[in-house]
Amino acid sequence: MTTQITSLEEYHREYAKSIEDPESFWKKEAETFHWFQPFDEVLKWNFEEPNVKWFLNGKTNITYNALDRHIAERGDKTAILWEPNDPEDTVINLSYKELLEEVCKCANALKKFGIKKGDRVVFYMPMVPELTIGVLACARIGAVHSVVFAGFSAQALSDRVNDAQAKMIICSDFNRRGSKNIPVKKVVDDALEIGCSSIENVLVHKNTGDSISWNSLKDKWWHEELDGQESYCTAEEMDSEDLLFILYTSGSTGKPKGVVHTVGGYMVYTSYSFRNVFQYQENDVYWCTADIGWITGHSYIIYGPLLSGATTVMFEGVPTYPTPARFWQICEKHKVNQFYTAPTAIRALMAYGDHLPAESDLSSIKVLGSVGEPINEEAWHWYDKHIGKGKAPIVDTWWQTETGGILISPLPGITDTKPTYASYPLPGIQTVLVDVEGNELKENNVEGLLCIKHPWPSMIRTTYGDHERCKNVYFSAFKGMYFTGDGARKDDEGRIRVIGRVDDVINVSGHRMGTAEVENAINEHPAVVESAIVGYPHDIKGQGIYAFVITQGVAKDDTTRKEILEVVKREIGPIAKPDKIQFVNGLPKTRSGKIMRRILRKIASNEADSLGDISTLLNPECVKEVIDGNRTLI
Numbered sequence: 281m282t283t284q285i286t287s288l289e290e291y292h293r294e295y296a297k298s299i300e301d302p303e304s305f306w307k308k309e310a311e312t313f314h315w316f317q318p319f320d321e322v323l324k325w326n327f328e329e330p331n332v333k334w335f336l337n338g339k340t341n342i343t344y345n346a347l348d349r350h351i352a353e354r355g356d357k358t359a360i361l362w363e364p365n366d367p368e369d370t371v372i373n374l375s376y377k378e379l380l381e382e383v384c385k386c387a388n389a390l391k392k393f394g395i396k397k398g399d400r401v402v403f404y405m406p407m408v409p410e411l412t413i414g415v416l417a418c419a420r421i422g423a424v425h426s427v428v429f430a431g432f433s434a435q436a437l438s439d440r441v442n443d444a445q446a447k448m449i450i451c452s453d454f455n456r457r458g459s460k461n462i463p464v465k466k467v468v469d470d471a472l473e474i475g476c477s478s479i480e481n482v483l484v485h486k487n488t489g490d491s492i493s494w495n496s497l498k499d500k501w502w503h504e505e506l507d508g509q510e511s512y513c514t515a516e517e518m519d520s521e522d523l524l525f526i527l528y529t530s531g532s533t534g535k536p537k538g539v540v541h542t543v544g545g546y547m548v549y550t551s552y553s554f555r556n557v558f559q560y561q562e563n564d565v566y567w568c569t570a571d572i573g574w575i576t577g578h579s580y581i582i583y584g585p586l587l588s589g590a591t592t593v594m595f596e597g598v599p600t601y602p603t604p605a606r607f608w609q610i611c612e613k614h615k616v617n618q619f620y621t622a623p624t625a626i627r628a629l630m631a632y633g634d635h636l637p638a639e640s641d642l643s644s645i646k647v648l649g650s651v652g653e654p655i656n657e658e659a660w661h662w663y664d665k666h667i668g669k670g671k672a673p674i675v676d677t678w679w680q681t682e683t684g685g686i687l688i689s690p691l692p693g694i695t696d697t698k699p700t701y702a703s704y705p706l707p708g709i710q711t712v713l714v715d716v717e718g719n720e721l722k723e724n725n726v727e728g729l730l731c732i733k734h735p736w737p738s739m740i741r742t743t744y745g746d747h748e749r750c751k752n753v754y755f756s757a758f759k760g761m762y763f764t765g766d767g768a769r770k771d772d773e774g775r776i777r778v779i780g781r782v783d784d785v786i787n788v789s790g791h792r793m794g795t796a797e798v799e800n801a802i803n804e805h806p807a808v809v810e811s812a813i814v815g816y817p818h819d820i821k822g823q824g825i826y827a828f829v830i831t832q833g834v835a836k837d838d839t840t841r842k843e844i845l846e847v848v849k850r851e852i853g854p855i856a857k858p859d860k861i862q863f864v865n866g867l868p869k870t871r872s873g874k875i876m877r878r879i880l881r882k883i884a885s886n887e888a889d890s891l892g893d894i895s896t897l898l899n900p901e902c903v904k905e906v907i908d909g910n911r912t913l914i
C-alpha cells in the first residue's frame with residue numbers, strides 16, 4: 281500500500297522530499313503496486329508540447345491492483361456496499377472475491393463482443409453495482425471506458441460517443457431516482473437515432489424491468505451475456521501510459537473535451553491521495569455521494585478506495601428520498617466513517633433543519649469531505665457542528681477532472697483546518713499563484729491565478745483526439761506551468777483558498793458548465809438571435825445560470841422561456857437549464873464586438889452600481905436597458 285502519513289512532522293518531511301526529489305518520492309509509492317514488468321524510468325516530461333509520462337515501460341493492470349492483489353488478505357471483505365434507492369430494498373455487499381468474479385465475467389462477455397485493448401466503451405447508467413463492474417471489466421481487458429452522466433441528453437450522449445468513436449454503449453433499461461423511474465435506454469435509442477455510427481452493440485442491464493423498445497440486431501441483455509461466462513479473466517498487461525479512460529468535461533469554448541487519464545500514474549495517485557486525505561483504516565466504511573458520471577466517482581468511489589482495499593459505499597438514490605434525512609440515515613445504517621459530499625448538497629439539506637441529522641446516530645463519522653466548489657462559511661460550520669459534531673475534521677478538497685485526484689486538502693487530524701480553505705498541497709504537488717503576466721507570487725497574503733509547476737502522476741495527458749486543445753487550454757497561458765483556470769488566495773500562513781473560475785466556466789451545484797456551450801444550445805431556438813450566459817450567486821447551487829437573450833418575432837414571455845429551456849434540455853440536459861432568462865434588445869460589446877461578460881456578470885449579481893467605466897463600449901446605450909430589465913425580472 282502507498283504511504284499513509286500519520287503526523288504533521290511526517291507531512292512536512294514527505295512534502296519536502298517530494299519537492300527535492302520527486303522521482304525518488306513517486307518511485308517508492310509506485311513500487312508498492314504490482315507490476316508485471318517494472319518501470320525503468322520514473323518520469324519524462326515537458327509542459328511545452330505537453331508530453332508527460334510516468335513509470336515508463338512499466339506494465340501493470342489497475343484491476344489487478346484493485347482486486348486480485350487483495351484476495352489473499354481481504355477476499356471476503358466487502359468491497360462495494362450498495363445502498364438501493366428505496367431503503368426497504370435489499371442492500372448488496374460485494375466482497376473483493378465476488379467483485380473480481382463479476383468483473384471477470386463481464387470482461388469475458390466484452391471480449392466475446394470483440395471489444396479489445398484500446399477500444400472505447402461508453403456507459404450511460406444509474407448508480408448500480410453493474411456500473412462499477414462494467415468499468416472495471418473494461419480496465420481488465422484494456423478497453424477505454426467513458427462514463428457519461430445519465431442526466432445528459434441524447435444529443436450530448438451522441439456527441440460524446442462520436443468524439444470517442446465508441447464501439448459499445450452499456451446502459452440500463454431505467455434509472456431509479458427517488459419516486460421516479462427514468463427511461464435511460466430510450467435516451468440511448470434516441471442518441472443512436474441522431475447518429476452514432478461507431479456503435480456495434482448496446483448492452484442493457486435490466487434494472488427496473490419496465491418495458492423498453494428492442495433492436496434485435498444491436499441490443500443484448502447484460503444478464504444473458506454474462507450468464508455462463510468463465511469467472512476468471514486474465515488481466516491485460518497494460519503499459520503505464522496506455523489509456524485508462526476518457527471523461528468529458530466542459531471548457532470555456534466549444535464542445536466538451538475528452539480528458540484522458542492513463543493507467544500507471546492515475547493508479548498511484550488516486551490510491552495515495554485517498555489513503556491520506558481520508559485517513560482510511562482497514563475496517564472503515566467510506567462513502568462518497570458523487571455520481572460515477574463525474575471524476576469524483578471515478579477516483580473516489582471506484583479506483584482510490586478499491587486500490588486501497590477499502591469498503592466503498594455506492595448509493596443509487598437521491599438525498600431527499602424518501603426523506604431529506606436519507607443521507608444521515610444511511611450514515612447510521614452502515615456506520616459510515618468517512619463521508620464525502622458537495623457543498624450544494626450540504627446547503628440543500630441544511631435548509632430542512634437541524635433536527636434531521638440529530639435524529640440519526642452519526643457517531644461513527646471520523647472525517648467529513650467537501651468537493652466540487654468553494655464551500656461557504658455557513659455551510660462549513662453547519663457541516664462541522666451538525667454532522668461532525670465538532671469532532672470530525674472537514675477536508676475541503678480542491679481538484680479537477682484534469683488533475684485526476686485531490687491536489688489541495690487538509691489531512692484530517694494532521695494539518696489544521698480553516699473554514700473555506702482547501703489549505704495545503706499534498707506531497708508531490710507544487711502549487712503556485714501567479715499574476716496575469718505569469719510572475720510567481722511567492723509571498724503570503726496574496727491573490728492570484730492557481731498553477732502547478734511540476735507534473736504529478738494523475739495529471740491529464742491529452743484531450744482525446746485533439747492534443748492542440750490540451751496544450752492551448754492548460755499549458756499556453758503561462759510558460760512551463762499547468763494553469764487550472766481558478767483564482768485563489770493565500771492567507772498569511774500560506775493556506776490556499778480557491779475562489780473560483782476566472783474563465784468562462786461556471787460551477788452549478790458542483791457541475792462544470794461552459795457558458796459557450798449553453799449559449800450554443802440556446803441559439804438553436806429558431807427565434808434566438810444572440811445570447812450570453814453568466815453565473816450569479818445562488819443560495820443552494822453556488823452559482824446559478826443567468827441567460828441574456830435577444831429574440832426576434834416571438835413574444836418575450838414565459839412561453840418563449842419554456843421553449844428555450846426545452847431546447848437546452850434537448851441539447852445538453854436538465855442540469856444546463858438557465859435559472860433566469862432575461863430578454864434584451866442588445867448586449868454590451870467591446871469595440872471589437874466581444875460580449876462584455878464582466879458587465880453582465882455584475883448586473884446578474886445585483887452589482888450594477890459598480891460597473892465602472894462603460895464609455896469605451898461599442899454600444900453603451902444598451903446597458904441601462906439591461907439593468908432595468910434585470911430589476912424587473914422576478
Ligand code: WT7
Binds near residue numbers: 650652677680702780
Ligand atoms: C472545478 C473543477 C474535483 C471534482 C469535482 C469537480 C472547482 C473543485 C473545489 C474546492 C473550490 C473547487 C474549481 C475547479 N472546485 N473543488 N474544494 N474549492 N473550488 O470537478 O467538474 O472538473 O471542476 O471545480 O473551480 O476548477 P470539475
